[in-house]
Amino acid sequence: MNTATATKIDRDTNAENESERSPIRLLDVSVRTRLRDASPPSDGSPIISNDEIGSESPQIDIPAPAAVIAFPSTTHPSPQFRPLQKWEGFVLEVRGNSFTARLVDQSNPGTADEEVELSLEEISPDDLALVAPGAIFYWNIGYETTSSGQRKRSSVIRLRRLPAWSAKDIETAQTRASELYKALQWE
Numbered sequence: 029m030n031t032a033t034a035t036k037i038d039r040d041t042n043a044e045n046e047s048e049r050s051p052i053r054l055l056d057v058s059v060r061t062r063l064r065d066a067s068p069p070s071d072g073s074p075i076i077s078n079d080e081i082g083s084e085s086p087q088i089d090i091p092a093p094a095a096v097i098a099f100p101s102t103t104h105p106s107p108q109f110r111p112l113q114k115w116e117g118f119v120l121e122v123r124g125n126s127f128t129a130r131l132v133d134q135s136n137p138g139t140a141d142e143e144v145e146l147s148l149e150e151i152s153p154d155d156l157a158l159v160a161p162g163a164i165f166y167w168n169i170g171y172e173t174t175s176s177g178q179r180k181r182s183s184v185i186r187l188r189r190l191p192a193w194s195a196k197d198i199e200t201a202q203t204r205a206s207e208l209y210k211a212l213q214w215e
Contacts, residue, residue, distance in 0.1 A: 111170035
């Protein structure tokens with residue numbers, strides 16, 4: 029066996045002391061002495077060359093830590109949105125890659141309704157199927173603050189997922205209301 033080759037402690041025999049099973053004790057005596065007594069060479073070369081160690085890697089027996097230290101987790105604030113302007117919209121017409129809508133200002137009640145044309149690119153893919161005449165949507169423009177603290181200006185259009193009343197639904201409801209009114213025989 030090469031003198032620089034690490035020696036293995038026989039685990040079947042009684043070791044003198046558990047504290048003596050340090051990684052430095054596992055190396056051959058001559059290598060251990062050189063490591064302890066030598067100061068690092070000024071030219072940056074290693075104290076022991078790979079040729080001296082040989083092809084076998086030294087076996088180092090590192091004991092498990094006595095306890096695991098838990099570091100406190102850092103909490104990131106959840107993303108926030110601060111609206112600057114809010115509208116409620118009503119889709120009037122869908123044409124090609126855009127749609128026309130009537131907007132009611134929710135930030136400044138009492139202002140006149142506005143009619144706008146918006147690109148379908150502004151709509152999230154999950155909401156595209158909901159864009160149809162009569163659909164109600166909410167449009168918010170404001171500042172979004174991400175969990176990392178980055179602020180950016182955002183425009184968010186969200187379609188209402190409740191179904192719109194069709195003309196037939198309204199007619200059916202009016203007919204049923206008339207029937208109930210007559211059944212009660214109110215004068």
